[in-house]
Amino acid sequence: MGRYEVLETVAIADCALAVEGTDLDDLFTTAARALAELMVDPATLTPSLERRVVLEAVALDLLLFDWLNELIGLKDSEGAAFPGVEVQVEQGPPWRLRARLVGGPLHGGTAALRADPKAVTFHLFRVEPWAGGWRARVVIDI
Amino acid sequence: MKTIPITDCVWEIPPSEKPGMRVPARIYASEALLAGMDAGVFEQVTNVACLPGIVGAALCMPDGHWGYGFPIGGVAAFGAEDGVISPGGIGFDINCGMRVLRTTLTEAEVRPRLPQLVDALFAAVPTGVGARGFVRLTDEAFADVMREGSGWCVRHGYGWPEDLEATEGGGCLPGADPLHVSARAIARGREQLGTLGSGNHYLEVQVVPADGIHDETVARAFGIEAPGQVLIMLHCGSRGFGHQVGTDYLRRFDGAMRTYGIAVNDRELACAPFRSPEGQAYFAAMTAAANTAFANRQVITHRVREVMGRVFARDPRELGLSLIYDVCHNTAKLERHVVDGIARDLVVHRKGATRSFGPGAADVPAAYRHLGQPVIIGGSMETGSALLVGTAHAMRETFGSTAHGAGRTMSRAQAKKRVWGESLMQDMERRGIVIRAASKSGVAEEAGFAYKDLAAVVDVLHRLDISRRVVSLKPIGNIKG
Numbered sequence: 001m002g003r004y005e006v007l008e009t010v011a012i013a014d015c016a017l018a019v020e021g022t023d024l025d026d027l028f029t030t031a032a033r034a035l036a037e038l039m040v041d042p043a044t045l046t047p048s049l050e051r052r053v054v055l056e057a058v059a060l061d062l063l064l065f066d067w068l069n070e071l072i073g074l075k076d077s078e079g080a081a082f083p084g085v086e087v088q089v090e091q092g093p094p095w096r097l098r099a100r101l102v103g104g105p106l107h108g109g110t111a112a113l114r115a116d117p118k119a120v121t122f123h124l125f126r127v128e129p130w131a132g133g134w135r136a137r138v139v140i141d142i
Numbered sequence: 143m144k145t146i147p148i149t150d151c152v153w154e155i156p157p158s159e160k161p162g163m164r165v166p167a168r169i170y171a172s173e174a175l176l177a178g179m180d181a182g183v184f185e186q187v188t189n190v191a192c193l194p195g196i197v198g199a200a201l202c203m204p205d206g207h208w209g210y211g212f213p214i215g216g217v218a219a220f221g222a223e224d225g226v227i228s229p230g231g232i233g234f235d236i237n238c239g240m241r242v243l244r245t246t247l248t249e250a251e252v253r254p255r256l257p258q259l260v261d262a263l264f265a266a267v268p269t270g271v272g273a274r275g276f277v278r279l280t281d282e283a284f285a286d287v288m289r290e291g292s293g294w295c296v297r298h299g300y301g302w303p304e305d306l307e308a309t310e311g312g313g314c315l316p317g318a319d320p321l322h323v324s325a326r327a328i329a330r331g332r333e334q335l336g337t338l339g340s341g342n343h344y345l346e347v348q349v350v351p352a353d354g355i356h357d358e359t360v361a362r363a364f365g366i367e368a369p370g371q372v373l374i375m376l377h378c379g380s381r382g383f384g385h386q387v388g389t390d391y392l393r394r395f396d397g398a399m400r401t402y403g404i405a406v407n408d409r410e411l412a413c414a415p416f417r418s419p420e421g422q423a424y425f426a427a428m429t430a431a432a433n434t435a436f437a438n439r440q441v442i443t444h445r446v447r448e449v450m451g452r453v454f455a456r457d458p459r460e461l462g463l464s465l466i467y468d469v470c471h472n473t474a475k476l477e478r479h480v481v482d483g484i485a486r487d488l489v490v491h492r493k494g495a496t497r498s499f500g501p502g503a504a505d506v507p508a509a510y511r512h513l514g515q516p517v518i519i520g521g522s523m524e525t526g527s528a529l530l531v532g533t534a535h536a537m538r539e540t541f542g543s544t545a546h547g548a549g550r551t552m553s554r555a556q557a558k559k560r561v562w563g564e565s566l567m568q569d570m571e572r573r574g575i576v577i578r579a580a581s582k583s584g585v586a587e588e589a590g591f592a593y594k595d596l597a598a599v600v601d602v603l604h605r606l607d608i609s610r611r612v613v614s615l616k617p618i619g620n621i622k623g
Contacts, residue, residue: 006555008556009556010182010208010553011553012207012550013209013550013553014554040271062393062396072385073329073330073382075271075382076385076386077326079272079273081271081272107268107272112582113272115271115554116339116340116341118235118382120389121230122392122408122412123410125410141234142341142554
């Protein structure tokens with residue numbers, strides 16, 4: 001089970017995340033969960049929507065960049081967040097991702113809203129293997 | 143990093159401090175503000191100084207703090223023919239900006255209905271993550287918004303004709319081309335016109351305090367007559383549409399830099415020559431997003447007028463709800479400036495910085511042209527904001543630029559650890575500031591203690607003469623995302 005931490009002293013107007021996963025699937029799942037929890041308290045969201053996502057990128061870090069931006073895009077185009085995530089990452093190049101998302105609308109119910117992420121930045125952006133599996137650092141523009 | 147004092151409130155980092163610096167970095171701050179700036183500011187402003195075609199110096203305003211790519215408060219000008227354009231020098235929230243409306247109402251008239259007014263504004267202006275607006279647009283109509291900006295709104299009844307004159311660039315920057323905008327950007331932004339967003343965006347009811355008028359002549363030209371007068375200020379940008387335009391071109395420039403042999407110290411500074419196909423495509427898309435931001439603030443202005451008219455049972459024109467001015471924060475604009483005695487066409491990037499054109503500048507409304515453009519400096523929701531006026535000195539010193547706000551001193555995560563949003567809201571109400579927010583944790587992130595002292599920032603701008611103090615403003619009502 002992956003974990004993430006908010007880096008409190010980095011890019012102070014935004015949100016810097018350090019994410020760890022036992023493998024790439026776990027890393028991508030945990031990063032998506034962190035992003036959803038940035039937007040809303042997941043316990044207050046009614047899980048009424050299901051979406052599937054397929055992505056491809058020439059590099060692993062770009063796949064993570066595109067993946068998180070895909071979720072940020074859905075937040076605006078569908079007005080929804082997706083804390084329920086299952087991800088499979090296929091080694092590349094090209095690197096591929098298949099995901100199943102479960103979530104719900106942010107407005108019109110009881111969702112306790114948090115921040116509105118605008119975009120994933122390339123500032124300090126990093127994806128790398130380490131002794132515990134895979135880790136990433138991502139600064140999200142708020 | 144060596145920071146050399148040049149004159150009062152001007153500090154310079156010489157090119158010898160970092161390999162690749164083409165020009166010095168220049169920070170505008172008092173000694174105390176400089177000491178309080180985080181390490182990211184110095185790293186980032188010197189990274190900007192390394193970009194191809196930069197002219198003069200890489201600048202950081204006194205509200206500067208650690209951002210991504212450019213520091214927040216960053217200003218840099220690049221030669222239009224030999225320089226670059228960088229999404230990281232503009233930010234994802236393209237043309238995030240501020241506007242302020244005057245009223246003929248006094249605090250004494252507004253106070254009795256303040257909770258009703260703030261509730262009605264909160265109901266009329268959607269806030270928070272994922273919110274949608276009331277304007278329904280086809281793809282064709284949204285393309286018209288991109289091309290026309292505020293003008294589209296006025297044509298469709300969401301504004302008064304004179305609003306355009308009181309908006310930077312007339313509320314429509316030239317060169318927007320919807321063909322350079324992705325379908326994803328349209329899908330994100332088409333239903334968000336008239337929404338406030340989240341983070342540091344706000345809509346505020348403000349009042350001129352007893353000692354708030356510093357320059358009576360300029361204040362009167364802005365339509366501000368006396369202490370107690372109520373104003374409405376709002377801060378928001380291009381919403382998901384602009385965010386996606388920034389994302390699309392950051393991703394594209396990340397690959398395109400290899401084509402042009404450009405290397406950058408921070409990948410977020412990905413850039414392309416301004417005159418390249420990639421640079422021109424981004425400029426056309428970025429301008430479309432800037433125009434959409436003008437339209438967003440214009441539609442919110444329309445809602446404010448509707449609400450005020452209803453709450454005070456008077457025609458909005460009788461309430462004097464005229465736009466004083468609308469300024470951009472996050473843009474790159476093609477401007478002509480005199481550099482070393484020669485007029486040059488420059489791509490001026492302002493990221494968390496405001497234009498501050500002085501007297502006589504062409505793009506300043508006729509009513510203010512003899513004085514300089516109004517400059518709006520947004521402070522925290524607890525402490526207040528300020529109106530200043532642009533100066534001739536800013537044209538020479540900072541490419542006609544100044545600060546945009548107070549600037550943060552601590553991160554969002556740190557602020558949330560120090561205060562609960564709900565208790566802060568109750569405390570603000572006890573102090574006479576009525577607040578409604580879509581996110582209580584978001585309120586905690588925006589606590590006054592998380593920001594620099596606005597008066598200290600304004601004092602530096604005034605001493606430097608890159609904008610002059612006109613009016614201070616205090617919040618009495620606030621809605622947030």
